[in-house]
Amino acid sequence: MQDVLRRWKAAFDAHQPDAMADLFTPDALFQGFGPAVLTGRDAVRGYYEAVPPGRRADVTVLHSYTIGEQAAGGFADVTFGDAHGWEAHVHLSLVLHLHDTGWKIQQYHVSRVEDEHQ
Numbered sequence: 001m002q003d004v005l006r007r008w009k010a011a012f013d014a015h016q017p018d019a020m021a022d023l024f025t026p027d028a029l030f031q032g033f034g035p036a037v038l039t040g041r042d043a044v045r046g047y048y049e050a051v052p053p054g055r056r057a058d059v060t061v062l063h064s065y066t067i068g069e070q071a072a073g074g075f076a077d078v079t080f081g082d083a084h085g086w087e088a089h090v091h092l093s094l095v096l097h098l099h100d101t102g103w104k105i106q107q108y109h110v111s112r113v114e115d116e117h118q
Helices: 002-013 017-022 041-049
Strands: 024-031 056-066 071-081 087-099 102-112
Touching: 002 017, 002 056, 002 087, 002 102, 017 024, 017 041, 024 041, 071 102
Parallel strands: 024 102
Antiparallel strands: 056 071, 071 087, 087 102
8 A cells, every 4th residue: 555655656646647647457436526426447537637747745645455465445535636726535445456566546536525524
């Protein structure tokens, strides 16, 4: 979990949509800020292409767990921000799957944390 989120943060902060998409399985389910659930790497790439350059993410892993030898999951606390003061705090849940090339994100879901929930 730590390694996957470290690579995710590096690609996000550098605004690298292709690198972001490569972190996901080909059939990944993705729920970002928008209302639609996206499926697959191309959809993930498109989502991250639309993120304005200059956005950054601060990530803290809250909990991780394994499900056998080829699956894992976990939760993270993420604060997105930019140099203009925009900020969004979310909880991120992930399901990871072990592939020949390493751990990939199979399922990604963010839930925005409003002030009254902090």
